[in-house]
Amino acid sequence: MRNLIKGLMRHIAELLFRVRVNGDLPDGCKRLLIVANHESFLDGLLLGLFLPLDPVFVVHTGVVRNPLFRLVLTLTDYLAVDPTSPMAMKKVIRLIEDGRPVVIFPEGRITTTGSLMKTYDGPAFVAAKTGATILPVRIDGAARSYFSRLAAHVPKRLFPQISLFLRPTTRIPMPVAPTARQRRRKAGEAMRRLMQDMIFATRPTQTLFEALLDAADIQGHRHALVEDLKQIEYSYRDLIKMALTLGRLTARHSAPGERIGLLLPNLAPTLGLIFGLSAHRRIAAMLNYTAGVDGMQAACTAAQIRTILTSRAFVEQAKLGDKLAALQGVRLLYLEELREALTFADKLWLMLWALPFPRTALPAGSPEDAAVVLFTSGSEGKPKGVVLSHRALLANIAQIRAVVDFSINDKILNALPLFHSFGLTAGGLLPVLTGAKVFLYPSPLHYRVIPELAYDRNCTVLLGTSTFLGNYAKFAHPYDFYRLRYVIAGAEKLATTVRDIWFEKFGIRIFEGYGATETAPVLAVNTPMAFRSGTVGQFLPGLQHQLVAVPGIPTGGMLHVKGPNLMSGYLRFEKPGVLQTPTSSVGEGWYETGDVVELDDDGFVKIVGRVKRFAKVAGEMVSLEAVEKLALAASSASHAASTQPDPTRGETILLFTTDRSLSREKLQAAARDGGWPEIAVPRRIIAVDALPLLGTGKIDYVTLKAWAEKA
Secondary structure, three states, X not given: OHHHHHHXXXXXXXXXXXXXXXXXXXXXXXXXXXXXXXXXXXXXXXXXXXXXXOOEEEEEHHHHOOHHHXXXXXXXXXXXXXXXXXXXXXXXXXXXXXXOOEEEOOOOOOOOOOOOOOOOHHHHXXXXXXXXXXXXXXXXXXXXXXXXXXXXXXXXXXXXXXXXXXXXXXOOOOOOOOOHHHXXXXXXXXXXXXXXXXXXXXXXXXXXXXXXXXHHHHXXXXXXXXXXXXXXXXXXXXXHHHHHHHHHHHHOOOOOOOEEEXXXXXXXXXXXXXXXXXXXXOEEEEOOOOOXXXXXXXXXXXXOOOEEEEOHHHHHHXXXXXXXXXXXXXXXXXXXXXXXXXXXXXXXXXXXXXXXXXXXXXXXXXXXXXXXXXEOOOOOOOOOEEEEEHHHHXXXXXXHHHHOOOOOOOEEEEOOOOOOHHHHHHHHHHHHHHOXXXXXXXXOOOOOHHHHHHHHOOOOEXXXXXXXXXXXXXXXXXXXOOOOOEEEEOOOOOOHHHHHHHHHHHOOOEEEEEEXXXXXXXXXXXXXXXXXXXXXXXXXXXXXXXXXXXXXXXOOEEEEEEOOOOOOEEEXXXXXXXXXXXXXXXXXXXXXXXXXXXXXXXXXXXXXEEHHXXXXXXXXXXXXXXXXXXXXXXXXXXXXXEEEEEOOOEEEEEEEEOOOOOOHHHHHHHHHHHOOOHHHOOOEEEEOOOOOEOOOOOEXXXXXXXXXXXX
């Protein structure tokens, strides 16, 4: 009778929820532990109906008290446990050792964020203790039903499509640690990473425009999410309409596969153009308008940009007219003129065909096609064009979403420019594709305005570099950031003084991350579930990494990475338009980051420094970043170290500082107190009014090196 009822219910579920099962059960597993994410009250029923076995379900004791759930549980065998009780897991261990397959939800509760929540250590310890084969199962779609526990304002459907993804089996070996408590914690960490890998690995494979359409279908086409200085909130429908129209108009002046330079500030049309150009098989090349004539010309040459799309109003306000006039080999298209070229036929195409049927109105693209070209900062030479595919950008967004719970409840304040990889991926594409709202602000340098905006617009997430965050803290009222859940720092090393002032003044912990433009860009980030001060967090799911020893540097090694978020290749000034795939001594498909890092026992990443930012003084390798940290210990001003050739010592370290009272005696005293070697004390100290900065907030080391050579 139970099998008859289950068969009937399976057919009903297939009809209502169009359930799809991807993957197969393994053969011959005597000890099988099935773990799944927990999206709704339907999850246990779905697994019981569609998994081709008869498992024992481990359920919370509170669930059994509900008569309705107790009735449903009669369709299968179950064990009621309290997940907070260490003794409860002994019963589960006995079940697995007796050969019964067991289903357990490591989160212990249904998600209220739509993302993975806290995973308990108990299920992981059971897996390690029994040596069980673990079958991860991703449930996708159930959170969008009325059986979920998401907030009432989150869009839901009566019968959303639900998918079950059966992932390849794995095991968690018993960790090596001196105490049972530590072994239990390490096993729990392994289970958390396993669940995050599962969430990431089951992402859809698609293009940016397809991802935008999917997000609109999930969140609702009228959901308002993008706001800029015009103080107009644009909905998904507005953004799709903008993308289709601007993409169509630009396509008339370009060829498929052509790279179009975008010279625009943080505004909603800029985001619309990125999606629109990719939908029309064009590539948005994001030009850095703070790079100067030489930087922009080098970028246009490297990427063979023949057309630059900009705005007359922006050119006038940013005083870019002379710079654009000096560029050679490019023509300028202005948004104002494109809008005037919109015809009645275009409007008919948009209203009768493109908007109602956007998936068929345009030719389908490939996830491996180039989506955008970003340019490196040029802090160590001429800017290089970094070609990022749809696959790379969407993979990085999926990696971030697997570890950080961005949702429709969030509002991101993004003042980082969209031509910067951190600003584009985390501050532009991520909120649009997750349903979170975003306020786009055109400049991160308005240190008094941005804190007020965070307060006025009730922002919950703030992105910035260490330099920018430090300046916001100086000018902000202690209550300006009362709504912030996440403050995420990247692009440069987070200064200890910045971390301390944010905690003391606002009570906010900054989550430092690490990445590179070549990896779209995030590689590692601290999160509420995995945080360690002084590190940049753990590597994101789906990434492979290797450390290669560097002669002269005793700790850590050169970081090489490989993953789906890796760039397609470089476009260099020396070989215009020629895509050069990443090369590494580790092997094909790997990227050498140029950074020396250390990994601790728990997988947290600590940046030692860039290889190019080491000086060889009297035969010893000295980190210039360590020199700057030493200077910060002696003075809270701004400092930057560089080198100049020395015929007797190889190289001499110079310290540029805004503190005119800083002396070698103070640095030597700080070195003695902090345990720095004497060789890390710079030979010369040069006082300057301000350090040279790039538009992204990073120190301009090319200019600094020129200053050092002239000193």
